[in-house]
Amino acid sequence: MSAIIKLENVSKHFGGLKAVQNFSGEVEYHSIVGLIGPNGAGKTTLFNMIACTFPPTSGKIYFEGKDITNFKASQMAHMGLARTFQVVKPFGDMTVIENIMVGAFLKTKNCKVAREKAEEIYEFLGMTCGRDQVAHNTTTVDRKKLEVARALATQPRLLLLDEVMAGCNPQEKLELVEVIRKMRDSGITIIIIEHDIKTIMSLCDKIFMLHRGEKLLEGTPEEVANDKRAISAYLGEDYVNA
Amino acid sequence: MLQSILISIPHGILLGGAYGAIALGLSVIFGVTRIVNFAHGSLLMVSVFAYYGLYELWGIDPYMGIVIVAPIMFMVGYVILTVLIKPLIIRERASVVEPTSVMLITIGLWYALDNLFMMIFGSNYRTLDTKASQTNIVLGDATFVTQLSRVIAFVASFVLAGLLWFITNKTELGKRIRAVSQNRDAAALCGVDVYKTYGIAFGLGAAAVSIAAACLSQFYFVQPQIGSTFGTKSFLIVVLGGLGSIPGALLGGFIFGLIESVGAQFITTTSASMLSFLLFIIVLVVRPKGLMGKL
Amino acid sequence: MKSKTAGDFLQNKLFLIVGAVLLLVAPLPFGTYEQNILIMVLFYAYAAIAWNLVCGFVGVLSLGHAVFVGLGAYISTLLLIHANLSPWIGMFIGAAITCMCGVLVGYPCFRLKGPYFALTTIALGEIVRIWVLNNEYFFGIDIKGSMGLLLPQTGFQPLAFEFANKTTYYYIMACFVVIGLIVSYRIKTTKLGYYLTAIKSDPDAAESLGIPLARYKLIAMAISTFMIAFAGTFYAQYYRYVGPDRIFGGDLSVQIALIALIGGQGTVFGPLFGAILLVPISELLSEYFGGKVPGLHLFIYGVIMMFVVFFMPNGIHDYVMRFLKWLERGFWKMLGKGNKKPETANL
Numbered sequence: 001m002s003a004i005i006k007l008e009n010v011s012k013h014f015g016g017l018k019a020v021q022n023f024s025g026e027v028e029y030h031s032i033v034g035l036i037g038p039n040g041a042g043k044t045t046l047f048n049m050i051a052c053t054f055p056p057t058s059g060k061i062y063f064e065g066k067d068i069t070n071f072k073a074s075q076m077a078h079m080g081l082a083r084t085f086q087v088v089k090p091f092g093d094m095t096v097i098e099n100i101m102v103g104a105f106l107k108t109k110n111c112k113v114a115r116e117k118a119e120e121i122y123e124f125l126g127m128t129c130g131r132d133q134v135a136h137n138t139t140t141v142d143r144k145k146l147e148v149a150r151a152l153a154t155q156p157r158l159l160l161l162d163e164v165m166a167g168c169n170p171q172e173k174l175e176l177v178e179v180i181r182k183m184r185d186s187g188i189t190i191i192i193i194e195h196d197i198k199t200i201m202s203l204c205d206k207i208f209m210l211h212r213g214e215k216l217l218e219g220t221p222e223e224v225a226n227d228k229r230a231i232s233a234y235l236g237e238d239y240v241n242a
Numbered sequence: 243m244l245q246s247i248l249i250s251i252p253h254g255i256l257l258g259g260a261y262g263a264i265a266l267g268l269s270v271i272f273g274v275t276r277i278v279n280f281a282h283g284s285l286l287m288v289s290v291f292a293y294y295g296l297y298e299l300w301g302i303d304p305y306m307g308i309v310i311v312a313p314i315m316f317m318v319g320y321v322i323l324t325v326l327i328k329p330l331i332i333r334e335r336a337s338v339v340e341p342t343s344v345m346l347i348t349i350g351l352w353y354a355l356d357n358l359f360m361m362i363f364g365s366n367y368r369t370l371d372t373k374a375s376q377t378n379i380v381l382g383d384a385t386f387v388t389q390l391s392r393v394i395a396f397v398a399s400f401v402l403a404g405l406l407w408f409i410t411n412k413t414e415l416g417k418r419i420r421a422v423s424q425n426r427d428a429a430a431l432c433g434v435d436v437y438k439t440y441g442i443a444f445g446l447g448a449a450a451v452s453i454a455a456a457c458l459s460q461f462y463f464v465q466p467q468i469g470s471t472f473g474t475k476s477f478l479i480v481v482l483g484g485l486g487s488i489p490g491a492l493l494g495g496f497i498f499g500l501i502e503s504v505g506a507q508f509i510t511t512t513s514a515s516m517l518s519f520l521l522f523i524i525v526l527v528v529r530p531k532g533l534m535g536k537l
Numbered sequence: 538m539k540s541k542t543a544g545d546f547l548q549n550k551l552f553l554i555v556g557a558v559l560l561l562v563a564p565l566p567f568g569t570y571e572q573n574i575l576i577m578v579l580f581y582a583y584a585a586i587a588w589n590l591v592c593g594f595v596g597v598l599s600l601g602h603a604v605f606v607g608l609g610a611y612i613s614t615l616l617l618i619h620a621n622l623s624p625w626i627g628m629f630i631g632a633a634i635t636c637m638c639g640v641l642v643g644y645p646c647f648r649l650k651g652p653y654f655a656l657t658t659i660a661l662g663e664i665v666r667i668w669v670l671n672n673e674y675f676f677g678i679d680i681k682g683s684m685g686l687l688l689p690q691t692g693f694q695p696l697a698f699e700f701a702n703k704t705t706y707y708y709i710m711a712c713f714v715v716i717g718l719i720v721s722y723r724i725k726t727t728k729l730g731y732y733l734t735a736i737k738s739d740p741d742a743a744e745s746l747g748i749p750l751a752r753y754k755l756i757a758m759a760i761s762t763f764m765i766a767f768a769g770t771f772y773a774q775y776y777r778y779v780g781p782d783r784i785f786g787g788d789l790s791v792q793i794a795l796i797a798l799i800g801g802q803g804t805v806f807g808p809l810f811g812a813i814l815l816v817p818i819s820e821l822l823s824e825y826f827g828g829k830v831p832g833l834h835l836f837i838y839g840v841i842m843m844f845v846v847f848f849m850p851n852g853i854h855d856y857v858m859r860f861l862k863w864l865e866r867g868f869w870k871m872l873g874k875g876n877k878k879p880e881t882a883n884l
Contacts, residue, residue, distance in 0.1 A: 073745060077746050078747050090742075091734065091735050091742065094735075106747045111728065114731075326847070333850075350840070350843035353842065354836055355839075357832035478660075512670065519663050523664075527648070
């Protein structure tokens with residue numbers, strides 16, 4: 001079984017709004033998969049269902065072979081699935097290290113161990129804001145990194161990154177790309193939602209494109225870049241190079 | 243026995259009308275600003291004392307007194323929002339302060355106002371002996387007797403509800419109020435001065451409760467404790483009827499009036515109030531929207 | 538500014554030592570009137586510390602916590618009166634039962650958002666108060682309704698938690714306060730504390746990190762209600778009388794909440810500072826104005842509350858800590874060790 005996550009005909013309706021319709025797909029272990037599409041296409045909704053923030057209206061989701069369709073959000077971290085939020089949610093009054101520790105406590109009861117793990121991750125991500133900086137006094141980029149760090153501290157096997165690069169300048173984006181590659185190399189599968197096509201193309205092994213809640217297409221970066229439907233729906237004519 | 247139960251029903255409905263009138267202001271404030279104004283009962287109490295003062299000092303009948311008191315209470319409400327609450331909302335949006343701060347400041351205001359009046363006037367109750375409170379309406383051969391003031395309160399609740407409904411649905415101001423209550427940020431982007439609208443809504447709520455106070459003062463005691471009693475009751479009513487719903491406030495009021503009136507035939511009034519609280523909790527836990535709420 | 542969830546051990550031992558000494562000698566130079574005030578300060582401090590464990594740490598606002606005080610008081614007192622059971626044992630039974638009630642209440646109510654939760658706690662408090670006021674019997678046990686429970690006076694019975702002089706009561710309450718502070722500190726600096734702060738800060742993010750919200754909120758509630766029940770027993774044993782109006786009353790609930798909030802919710806020493814500030818004001822005011830100006834101390838509480846929410850939303854805690862730090866620096870300077878920079882643990 002090489003798929004860490006499998007979605008079968010997943011749909012989500014909010015009243016009359018069909019946010020996601022019949023989405024099916026698989027993500028292989030140790031891959032980096034991109035989820036792209038215009039705003040409102042249903043990307044974050046898909047993430048929310050995978051992370052069990054809310055259940056799908058229909059369809060099934062399998063994580064490492066287990067049916068997690070109706071699981072609770074707080075169970076997912078225990079199962080090895082972590083996520084970040086599109087609008088970052090730091091624990092404002094805690095310091096950067098303490099934020100990461102909250103994630104680390106998933107795997108330990110011990111304060112010292114949690115702190116060591118938090119320090120480790122802080123180093124791993126190359127974070128530059130002060131360790132003891134109170135979270136609500138950090139810059140956007142540091143908050144994005146903090147969001148990732150905190151999720152990483154739960155030692156997930158699958159990490160969902162929701163627009164982690166939004167608001168970052170090109171240099172910062174490069175840093176994050178490095179970090180994502182490092183995480184994949186350490187054994188984590190990553191699904192990433194991004195609008196920066198260049199980054200997605202260079203980073204991902206496979207891309208899903210969503211359009212109005214439906215899977216428009218799925219394929220490698222080359223396939224997607226050359227697909228006429230993708231170009232007209234989202235990428236634009238200038239995009240032929242991966 | 244059956245007869246006394248039957249008679250208690252119209253009594254309950256009359257009482258319920260008054261309750262509804264009192265709760266209307268709270269419903270409006272909450273519906274628009276999402277602020278739970280714990281000081282609502284205190285505003286009622288202050289208004290009642292104002293009418294008492296006007297009547298005892300200058301012989302002004304409370305219904306006439308509305309012309310003086312309601313605008314003043316409107317200003318009071320506006321000022322409370324602008325001076326006390328607005329800075330907290332602004333601060334809260336910067337995420338430095340817990341969102342409970344607005345709630346806490348209205349609690350502090352509640353305690354300060356109620357006890358201030360307690361200090362000044364003591365807990366003895368006074369009554370307002372006006373024409374409306376002295377006149378009785380008699381139906382049948384004295385099977386149903388009630389004060390005129392209660393009937394007026396009942397009618398007033400509909401008038402007040404209608405007035406508030408008209409303001410929120412048929413005026414320019416009402417459009418702004420509804421916009422702000424549905425989406426604060428979008429309304430701001432459309433050029434609506436959000437805090438001014440909040441202030442007006444708060445003022446309207448305070449004015450509404452002061453009108454209800456004019457009615458209440460003529461068939462209930464004038465004492466500082468009524469602040470807490472009716473304040474708490476208003477919350478029960480508004481939650482039952484549905485926060486933010488004007489007809490809901492009236493409906494909730496009627497239900498409460500009935501529970502108290504009919505219930506008093508079977509159990510003591512204090513026990514009946516216990517049931518009201520229980521009903522309140524059940525509604526909140528089971529159907530937080532209340533009967534007609536839109537939230 | 539260091540965050541409030543300091544994980545480091547207490548570096549500033551001096552103010553603790555001074556505090557401990559003050560705590561030990563405080564009642565000695567005073568007469569019974571002042572000692573009563575000191576005991577009340579400690580009582581409210583302890584109750585506020587217990588309240589803070591759920592409300593400050595988790596971020597909910599309970600305005601009905603007096604119910605749990607009353608439960609503790611009633612259970613241990615009833616066991617004393619009807620079963621001749623020493624309150625020293627009775628208080629644990631009271632605490633256990635109260636704890637279970639707390640969890641039962643918390644379970645459906647924690648779903649409610651801020652103001653609704655507060656309103657529900659007020660309603661619950663009123664329900665219990667009114668019920669006890671109007672009922673003489675509870676499953677056959679005589680609870681005396683509105684008359685309240687009167688404890689037999691014998692003067693000096695240490696085994697029955699009855700002492701002749703106030704000093705002993707003071708030291709007992711002091712022990713409770715110290716235990717309360719230690720529990721608060723231990724929670725804050727361990728996983729439980731971090732999780733609770735996370736839940737308070739951002740419940741969605743907390744969930745995504747694997748924190749089951751309900752479970753941790755209930756744990757906090759259980760500890761809080763367990764601890765506050767002991768305050769109830771103490772109250773009964775000290776005043777030798779418990780009546781439903783006072784012990785289940787909304788005023789008591791609000792006072793406890795106010796003291797914790799004004800002191801600084803979510804901190805270890807906050808509630809203690811709050812009690813030290815507010816209780817003497819309240820006691821002195823009732824002494825001087827007592828029956829003449831009813832409601833004065835509550836009025837002052839209300840005004841202070843508004844002031845604090847407006848200008849010092851985190852309570853007086855940070856200001857007091859800064860002041861103590863300044864004092865300590867001055868002290869070391871005076872001793873000629875001017876360069877030492879003591880770290881006040883941010884509790």
